Amino acid sequence: MSSRISPLQVYKFLPGLNCKKCGTTCMGFAVKLISRQAKIEDCPPLVNDPKYSDKLTKLRDLLAPLTSATETLVQIDSDKCIGCGNCIVACPENIILDPPSARGCNSKSPNALWTVEDGKIKVLHLEKCRRYPPSRMNCNVCEIVCYSGAIKVVA
Ligand code: SF4
Numbered sequence: 428m429s430s431r432i433s434p435l436q437v438y439k440f441l442p443g444l445n446c447k448k449c450g451t452t453c454m455g456f457a458v459k460l461i462s463r464q465a466k467i468e469d470c471p472p473l474v475n476d477p478k479y480s481d482k483l484t485k486l487r488d489l490l491a492p493l494t495s496a497t498e499t500l501v502q503i504d505s506d507k508c509i510g511c512g513n514c515i516v517a518c519p520e521n522i523i524l525d526p527p528s529a530r531g532c533n534s535k536s537p538n539a540l541w542t543v544e545d546g547k548i549k550v551l552h553l554e555k556c557r558r559y560p561p562s563r564m565n566c567n568v569c570e571i572v573c574y575s576g577a578i579k580v581v582a
């Protein structure tokens with residue numbers, strides 16, 4: 428099951444003024460917060476007006492995983508990994524970095540994004556994930572193909 432935070436969830440905790448002091452509408456700001464192109468402090472009414480303090484607290488709680496997760500927002504729980512290799516052969520970036528992976532082989536290249544070692548996923552270069560800046564693509568193929576739930580894309 429996806430653990431992603433939706434713009435609507437974020438929007439509920441914004442002032443809803445559409446004043447554009449953040450440079451966009453409240454919904455636009457919600458999208459930017461999730462993609463980390465804006466920070467909560469960019470909404471002056473929310474941080475300065477005490478009447479929004481409850482919303483501010485709830486928004487900070489909601490977005491906490493975005494600041495604590497890895498930069499790619501891909502989290503891996505190796506305890507849940509069963510070493511199936513689905514992520515290796517399905518990750519569009521990994522099969523470029525390690526072409527034999529596209530034929531169903533385990534990653535061998537030291538430049539690969541990840542490999543399976545001793546029956547568990549081993550991360551080599553997660554910074555090459557397409558979610559990483561500057562591309563910040565909205566990919567979550569690895570999460571979809573990981574049937575054991577070891578991979579979660581936070582946002
Ligand atoms: S500054 Fe805050 S209240 Fe104003 S439009 Fe942006 S998110 Fe909405």
Ligand code: SF4
Nearest residue numbers: 518556557566568569
């Ligand atoms: S999010 Fe996409 S590019 Fe990043 S590791 Fe997963 S499948 Fe690969």
Ligand code: SF4
Nearest residue numbers: 508509511512514573
């Ligand atoms: S798809 Fe999931 S279970 Fe399979 S190797 Fe990758 S992380 Fe492990």
